[in-house]
Amino acid sequence: MDNLQLWDFRFIDFVDVFLVAILLYYIYKLVKGTVAINIFIGILIVYLVWRLTDYLNMVMLYSIFDGFMKVGIIALIVVFQPEIRKFLLMVGSTKIGGKRNIFKNFKFLKNDDPTTTDVDAIINACNRMASTNTGALIVIERNNNLDFLTNTGDEMNILVSQPIIESIFFKNSPLHDGAIIIDNNVVKATRVILPVNNEKNIPERFGLRHRAAVGITEKTDALAIAVSEENGQISYLKNGEFVMFKDTDELTAKIKEDLT
Structure with a gap:
């Protein structure tokens, strides 16, 4: 029970969760409304099946999915090349000080002012x-x-x-x-x-x-x-x-x- 105490949640853990939230938000922005979201879901399903076959000790199926997952990073780069390029450009050119910076992209951190563009x-x-x-x-x-x-x-x-x-x-x-x-x-x-x-x-x-x-x-x-x-x-x-x-x-x- 001691490991579940709230006091064990360190400041660096909060930073870790916050950075993961930003990463997931950017990934969501990239794939939302595109065919990439279906590919992403498909890869997620394959990953879950891979973990399930390992847990159930299904040797043949696990070996097949394990082989796929070992080259998965290469497949991700090939399939998501446009999205990866756009992600890197988004991170590198985000206007940190602008009206729509990365922090104000989160609902609980941005105000409700309408866009100023006419x-x-x-x-x-x-x-x-x-x-x-x-x-x-x-x-x-x-x-x-x-x-x-x-x-x-x-x-x-x-x-x-x-x-x-x-x-x-x-x-x-x-x-x-x-x-x-x-x-x-x-x-x-x-x-x-x-x-x-x-x-x-x-x-x-x-x-x-x-x-x-x-x-x-x-x-x-x-x-x-x-x-x-x-x-x-x-x-x-x-x-x-x-x-x-x-x-x-x-x-x-x-x-x-x-x-x-």
Whole structure:
């Protein structure tokens, strides 16, 4: 009973539990809403069966699962290569001092203040541009710092508004090429060159603008909105995937939810 006393719980044990909680939170953020969650569950089931066969002394089954588990780390690296890359980038570029830092990501540590990004202005601008088939690519920064991309374009410090976004992507504007990066309701850069995804198969009707949106949302936790110059279609991308929505009201609600 002495080993179960509360006083035996040392400060370093609290730190240990807290760090594990942060690690699990980041893993959850990486696999949530992606096919990786199903792979992760499958690996967990295999692990539990491996432990069960060992406990029940089922020699043949245990030897099979044991062989699988011995090379499991290599399989994990191969299967979860994009997620591992994104995890390392997330840890390395998390804005510790920012509004959405790692501590405020936990419900009991963050306040209930709504996002400061004017999502309504962004979507209204996208609607206007879509009606005139004006191409646009908007990247909204979240936890991962995108400063490594701003030097590929023109650094700015402009408060987000509907007229500002429309004027940036106006066809005769010198700033309309490339993407803009928005952070904390400020356009921090224009004419940004984003990494293009050439591996994922996306419909042929989508061009480089959408491949760039896929690429940046795969490699970071940023959100991307693309307006097609060909047909005026608005696309929303997160985690390298196209997010389906019925109308722009639903899209606005989704983005606001993803920014909290």
